[in-house]
Amino acid sequence: MRADARRNRERIVACALDLFAEHGPGVGMEDIARGAGLGVGTLYRHFPDRRALVEEIAATALRRYGARIRALAARDDPRWDVFAEVVACSAEQPFALVKALAEEGTAPPAERNALQREVDGLLRDLVRAAQREGSMRADVRPEEVVDILGAAVCRPGARADDALCRVVLDGLRRRDGA
Amino acid sequence: MRADARRNRERIVACALDLFAEHGPGVGMEDIARGAGLGVGTLYRHFPDRRALVEEIAATALRRYGARIRALAARDDPRWDVFAEVVACSAEQPFALVKALAEEGTAPPAERNALQREVDGLLRDLVRAAQREGSMRADVRPEEVVDILGAAVCRPGARADDALCRVVLDGLRRRDGA
DNA sequence: TCCAACCTGAACCGGATCTTCCGGTTCCGC
DNA sequence: GCGGAACCGGAAGATCCGGTTCAGGTTGGA
Numbered sequence: 517m518r519a520d521a522r523r524n525r526e527r528i529v530a531c532a533l534d535l536f537a538e539h540g541p542g543v544g545m546e547d548i549a550r551g552a553g554l555g556v557g558t559l560y561r562h563f564p565d566r567r568a569l570v571e572e573i574a575a576t577a578l579r580r581y582g583a584r585i586r587a588l589a590a591r592d593d594p595r596w597d598v599f600a601e602v603v604a605c606s607a608e609q610p611f612a613l614v615k616a617l618a619e620e621g622t623a624p625p626a627e628r629n630a631l632q633r634e635v636d637g638l639l640r641d642l643v644r645a646a647q648r649e650g651s652m653r654a655d656v657r658p659e660e661v662v663d664i665l666g667a668a669v670c671r672p673g674a675r676a677d678d679a680l681c682r683v684v685l686d687g688l689r690r691r692d693g694a
Numbered sequence: 695m696r697a698d699a700r701r702n703r704e705r706i707v708a709c710a711l712d713l714f715a716e717h718g719p720g721v722g723m724e725d726i727a728r729g730a731g732l733g734v735g736t737l738y739r740h741f742p743d744r745r746a747l748v749e750e751i752a753a754t755a756l757r758r759y760g761a762r763i764r765a766l767a768a769r770d771d772p773r774w775d776v777f778a779e780v781v782a783c784s785a786e787q788p789f790a791l792v793k794a795l796a797e798e799g800t801a802p803p804a805e806r807n808a809l810q811r812e813v814d815g816l817l818r819d820l821v822r823a824a825q826r827e828g829s830m831r832a833d834v835r836p837e838e839v840v841d842i843l844g845a846a847v848c849r850p851g852a853r854a855d856d857a858l859c860r861v862v863l864d865g866l867r868r869r870d871g872a
Numbered sequence: 873t874c875c876a877a878c879c880t881g882a883a884c885c886g887g888a889t890c891t892t893c894c895g896g897t898t899c900c901g902c
Numbered sequence: 903g904c905g906g907a908a909c910c911g912g913a914a915g916a917t918c919c920g921g922t923t924c925a926g927g928t929t930g931g932a
Contacts, residue, residue, distance in 0.1 A: 517901060517908090518898085518900080518907095518908060519899075520898070520899065520908095520909070521899095521908075521909065521910095524909085524910085533920090544887075544888085544889060544890080545890065545891085546889080546890090547887085549911095553737050554911080555892090555910060555911035556911080556912070557892080557893080557909095557910065557912065558910055558911075558912055560890095560891065560892075560911075561908095561909070562913050565890080565891075566889090566890065566891090574928075577882090608709050623823035640789075644840075653864075655931070656857050656860070656861065656926090658856075661857070663858075664855065664857055664858050664861060665848070666844050666932080667849065667858055668845070668858055668862075671845070679835075679838035679839070679841065679842055679896085680841075680845055680846055680862075682834075682865075683834065683842060683862055683865035683866055684858075684861055684862060684865055685865070686831075686865040686869065687860075687861035687862055687863070687864040687866075688861055688864025688865075691864065691869075695877090696876095696878065696929085696930060696931080697930070697931090698877095698878075698929075698930065699877075699878065699879095699930095702879085703877090712900060715912060718898075721921075722919090722920055722921080723922085724920075725920090727880095727881095732880085733881055734880080734881070734921085734922080734923095735878095735879065735880055735881070735922090735923080736879055737879080737922080738878095738921095738922065738923075739878070739879075743921075743922075744920090744921065744922090766895035783877090829891060853885075
């Protein structure tokens with residue numbers, strides 16, 4: 517593979533990542549090409565069709581996100597602190613994107629499915645641990661928390677310090693009253 | 695107008711209301727027709743085009759929502775209690791729908807615009823009052839709270855007692871610490 | 873009974889996207 | 903440098919999808 521081709525492929529992936537994270541799914545091939553400073557034809561040189569492109573992006577993003585979560589979960593800081601970091605990094609591009617792509621209708625291939633399941637498991641465990649530790653309110657089920665992350669935090673255009681993320685995080689903290 | 699025609703019109707409106715609230719904008723004419731147990735042609739007998747149908751639904755829903763908010767705001771209960779009820783009723787169909795329709799791209803006609811502005815104003819005033827009263831955390835701007843309502847509570851398929859609504863509401867409460 | 877109003881749903885259309893394709897360009901080993 | 907294989911650009915073509923129409927059958931009500 518020629519050096520410029522490799523460079524272009526990377527540009528495509530990086531740019532698609534950005535665009536999906538920013539605007540959700542539904543960005544067109546044309547937009548991605550323009551963003552990467554290339555022609556559409558070039559996208560098709562590197563990926564047989566849109567689906568393949570999307571799949572690569574999704575897998576990349578999920579892999580990255582998974583690594584991040586795994587690393588955070590392995591720390592031995594208080595679970596709440598870890599959870600707060602998880603929220604912060606969930607609001608960043610990679611995961612907002614994964615969620616957006618999940619809606620693309622594509623039945624994701626086995627690899628991505630397995631990864632997704634693993635990540636969900638890690639998140640639920642983290643929530644349970646935080647609840648046991650007493651730092652997170654206990655009247656929401658772990659799956660609900662994961663859903664909340666998906667619905668409120670991992671939305672296109674989210675930022676870790678926007679009002680909604682802050683409010684959700686505070687809302688999940690154990691309140692002294694209950 | 696024949697009796698069955700009137701009946702059908704009502705069915706269309708009711709069903710479109712449901713579908714938009716449940717699935718967001720983007721439900722097709724076909725879907726609405728099927729849901730109402732009618733053919734597409736019938737929709738076009740009652741509305742010149744999709745835009746007109748959507749506009750009627752949106753106006754109806756917003757009018758209803760506005761009336762509800764106005765009534766709540768006029769009570770002299772503590773502002774926090776009122777706010778909690780606003781959240782609850784925002785999670786119900788009418789408003790989830792208004793927000794969904796706002797994204798339809800249609801420049802809304804003057805009437806709806808005015809109504810929307812009025813409602814937003816009422817909401818912001820309510821937030822300010824609750825903050826002054828000390829029941830709502832003061833480190834979020836009123837506009838941010840309105841945005842949060844829009845993003846987290848008024849989403850298609852929301853329910854007043856789902857986890858996200860509860861968490862957001864708690865997250866907005868004044869915490870003794872700050 | 874009669875007919876105007878009404879309903880149905882398959883076919884039609886427009887435009888937004890994806891995909892192809894070939895002339896022109898760029899890299900890289902020799 | 904040179905040659906040519908690999909690569910790129912972007913207009914043209916193919917597809918998809920949902921809104922819209924309309925000819926033909928049905929129904930309410932005087």
